[in-house]
Amino acid sequence: MATLSRNSSILAGTAVLASSLLVAAAASAQCTIDPAPTFTQNDTGCPVTGVVDTNGGCNVSPIAFQATGTLTRKSPSFTIGGSMGQDPVAGSRDLDWYSFEVAEPCFVNITVSAVTALGAPSTVTTVFYGDPNNCASFGGFLFAACPLAYPEQFADTGSHAVIVTTEFAAGGGMACDTAYTITVSARFSAFPECGTGSNCGVATPGIPGCADISCCDLICTADPTCCILGWDTPCATLAQQPPAGGGCGVFVYNCVATAVANDCAINAETVAFDVVTAFDNTLAGADGPNNGQCGADTAKDVWFIVQANADGNMTLTANSPTQDIVLSAYNNGLSGTVDGTQLANNFVGCIDNLGIGGETATIVGCTAGNFYLWRLGIWGNPATPGTEGVAGAGSISISLEQVVFDTGIHAAVCTPAGVATNLGLSSGAIAASLPQRWLAAPFTVADPDGAGPQDSWRVTLFQPEGFQPAGTLNEKMNWILWSRNGVAAPNYATDQVASGQIAYPVLGANGEADIPVDMILPVGDYYLTVFASALGNPCAANDGQIVLSNYAWFIGAPNGMALSDASGIFAWRSAAQPGSGPANEVVRVGTVDPCEGMAGAGFLRYTGLNGAYQNCTAGGTMTPVYSPAFHILGFPEASNNCPTDFNSDGETGSADLSILLNGWGTASPDLNADGTVGSADLSILLNAWGVCP
Numbered sequence: 001m002a003t004l005s006r007n008s009s010i011l012a013g014t015a016v017l018a019s020s021l022l023v024a025a026a027a028s029a030q031c032t033i034d035p036a037p038t039f040t041q042n043d044t045g046c047p048v049t050g051v052v053d054t055n056g057g058c059n060v061s062p063i064a065f066q067a068t069g070t071l072t073r074k075s076p077s078f079t080i081g082g083s084m085g086q087d088p089v090a091g092s093r094d095l096d097w098y099s100f101e102v103a104e105p106c107f108v109n110i111t112v113s114a115v116t117a118l119g120a121p122s123t124v125t126t127v128f129y130g131d132p133n134n135c136a137s138f139g140g141f142l143f144a145a146c147p148l149a150y151p152e153q154f155a156d157t158g159s160h161a162v163i164v165t166t167e168f169a170a171g172g173g174m175a176c177d178t179a180y181t182i183t184v185s186a187r188f189s190a191f192p193e194c195g196t197g198s199n200c201g202v203a204t205p206g207i208p209g210c211a212d213i214s215c216c217d218l219i220c221t222a223d224p225t226c227c228i229l230g231w232d233t234p235c236a237t238l239a240q241q242p243p244a245g246g247g248c249g250v251f252v253y254n255c256v257a258t259a260v261a262n263d264c265a266i267n268a269e270t271v272a273f274d275v276v277t278a279f280d281n282t283l284a285g286a287d288g289p290n291n292g293q294c295g296a297d298t299a300k301d302v303w304f305i306v307q308a309n310a311d312g313n314m315t316l317t318a319n320s321p322t323q324d325i326v327l328s329a330y331n332n333g334l335s336g337t338v339d340g341t342q343l344a345n346n347f348v349g350c351i352d353n354l355g356i357g358g359e360t361a362t363i364v365g366c367t368a369g370n371f372y373l374w375r376l377g378i379w380g381n382p383a384t385p386g387t388e389g390v391a392g393a394g395s396i397s398i399s400l401e402q403v404v405f406d407t408g409i410h411a412a413v414c415t416p417a418g419v420a421t422n423l424g425l426s427s428g429a430i431a432a433s434l435p436q437r438w439l440a441a442p443f444t445v446a447d448p449d450g451a452g453p454q455d456s457w458r459v460t461l462f463q464p465e466g467f468q469p470a471g472t473l474n475e476k477m478n479w480i481l482w483s484r485n486g487v488a489a490p491n492y493a494t495d496q497v498a499s500g501q502i503a504y505p506v507l508g509a510n511g512e513a514d515i516p517v518d519m520i521l522p523v524g525d526y527y528l529t530v531f532a533s534a535l536g537n538p539c540a541a542n543d544g545q546i547v548l549s550n551y552a553w554f555i556g557a558p559n560g561m562a563l564s565d566a567s568g569i570f571a572w573r574s575a576a577q578p579g580s581g582p583a584n585e586v587v588r589v590g591t592v593d594p595c596e597g598m599a600g601a602g603f604l605r606y607t608g609l610n611g612a613y614q615n616c617t618a619g620g621t622m623t624p625v626y627s628p629a630f631h632i633l634g635f636p637e638a639s640n641n642c643p644t645d646f647n648s649d650g651e652t653g654s655a656d657l658s659i660l661l662n663g664w665g666t667a668s669p670d671l672n673a674d675g676t677v678g679s680a681d682l683s684i685l686l687n688a689w690g691v692c693p
Contacts, residue, residue, distance in 0.1 A: 031121040031146035034181040039068040041082030046176035057097025058135035061420045061616035065099035072103040077185035085176035095165040099132045106186040110150040114180040121146035128163040154214035189217040191227040201250035203236040215248035253340030255287035268303035294350040298326045299380030308366040312402040315362040323389035326352040328375040356389040407557030410629035414616040424552025428532040435538035440527040440572035441628045448636035456522045459634040462515040465554045472550040474504040475534035484525040489603040494658040520648045524668040539595040560627025571626040573606035642692030
């Protein structure tokens with residue numbers, strides 16, 4: 001299954017760059033540092049613990065870009081000087097974030113010279129460019145030569161930003177003593193006709209230029225007559241070509257309908273979830289954006305539209321027996337009417353992973369109420385003729401994996417001095433004396449339709465957010481689901497609802513660990529535990545086994561739950577448990593016996609972060625500090641035919657009785673919907689004793 005998403009974070013962590021567009025680049029010229037730059041960095045070089053980095057950008061709270069110059073025709077360039085490097089003590093890089101203004105649309109050029117303390121050109125310089133008002137907008141390059149030249153960028157009027165840093169050095173890093181000069185300059189279009197007129201993809205003979213300055217400048221540089229004589233058909237045609245072909249990738253909607261009812265996007269067929277819908281694109285044309293977004297054009301496309309009835313992940317599965325198809329997705333917003341001219345703007349993503357036979361794609365993070373448009377067509381530009389197959393009949397089915405519980409993406413927390421960090425609570429065999437360091441994260445499962453306590457969810461995905469600390473070996477990801485009784489600690493023997501284990505997954509951009517499951521989860525209150533493990537993990541404290549595993553679960557989730565009582569906010573955290581749950585590949589040293597049934601302290605009250613971290617927002621409280629970030633997805637079950645089967649094992653038995661007794665006097669598991677677990681609920685459970693119908 002492939003994933004389509006418009007949301008990706010490039011910058012994350014304290015002085016750390018996460019997943020970004022990094023490619024090696026080289027330059028050649030004299031590597032010289034300007035001794036008298038127009039602007040000089042306003043910080044002290046390497047970040048100082050407890051002191052907010054004054055040009056720390058998106059890595060500090062509040063965000064702090066150092067303001068520099070303004071590019072105008074009269075003053076088209078300026079320089080910035082500073083120093084950078086890697087803190088040899090803290091192990092973090094120094095990132096210097098600078099904002100600048102553009103007075104009128106232009107083409108921005110950025111060059112950087114960087115010299116180490118020994119006078120040698122730096123070969124590990126990284127530069128990023130983006131919008132200071134959008135921390136996810138930055139893309140960057142690693143340069144192996146000095147000076148470097150960032151690719152020219154078109155810039156509209158307004159604020160822009162440049163970031164400079166070094167790569168992490170092998171063996172521990174160097175002091176922040178690499179000096180640099182950043183030169184920011186503007187190139188203004190030589191064609192005054194650019195920025196006037198109409199869509200660059202539409203011919204206007206006799207009227208020179210077009211509305212998009214960036215595209216117009218590109219086309220007129222290649223053919224000046226487009227800005228002298230008129231924007232005729234060859235100019236418009238070139239503008240429609242993908243950038244790889246020398247064009248601008250401008251999309252012009254022009255659908256000529258055929259006998260196929262949903263051939264045009266504006267006539268997309270409305271479909272429902274979980275219903276098999278047939279299609280036949282034999283006689284279809286093509287009217288979607290073909291600008292190389294999938295590495296090849298899409299031919300003979302047909303269109304479908306569906307409205308999300310809840311937040312979640314939408315998946316389309318296509319069966320195409322005779323053809324290799326491409327799937328493209330578009331977010332049409334709150335309108336069920338498609339405006340063909342907006343297809344390129346509404347584009348979410350596209351997939352062409354599989355060959356003849358079918359394709360599957362998922363739109364991550366759909367919004368309830370929004371309409372989503374799907375385009376299905378045959379691969380129209382195969383590398384090997386014939387491998388695309390033959391257009392024809394097939395079918396699709398669309399499903400929506402809904403949000404069962406969602407804390408939101410984790411946020412940095414701050415020290416009292418205001419230093420932001422992405423903090424994770426270790427979970428796994430993290431030390432010889434801490435063989436089972438687990439966290440019990442509270443959450444509540446609400447009724448899918450709000451109509452009563454009989455409904456349940458079929459949970460399909462647990463998705464915690466975290467990271468793997470250095471020096472650990474993670475082979476497995478484990479999870480345990482516990483019933484929750486108020487703010488009481490979970491009991492290993494009686495409170496487990498379910499558990500499982502998968503191979504340690506590849507983590508997503510926000511540290512997401514996808515844990516697929518398939519279980520019925522009734523409405524109620526629960527704890528979730530996730531932890532890493534590997535062969536050779538300690539089985540009991542100081543037992544001589546030395547392999548350590550750790551999944552550091554991010555905290556600071558904005559919508560997470562925090563336990564609190566008369567003594568304040570706290571968490572349940574374990575040092576050792578009387579059993580290892582699903583981690584049965586961990587065995588007692590010198591035996592082949594899994595670590596089941598060993599004595600331990602269980603879950604203990606944990607307040608170790610009190611006073612050390614707080615919400616980074618002004619006037620923040622400690623509330624989010626103990627809130628781990630995780631997401632749970634699934635599908636509503638129409639009804640729970642066995643509401644007394646709390647642990648979903650197919651029968652009402654002693655485990656369910658234990659869960660009910662542990663919830664005595666609370667609001668869950670409340671079988672008769674009177675708000676309190678009591679004798680009436682016990683009677684219902686006993687009357688249902690045995691295998692579920």
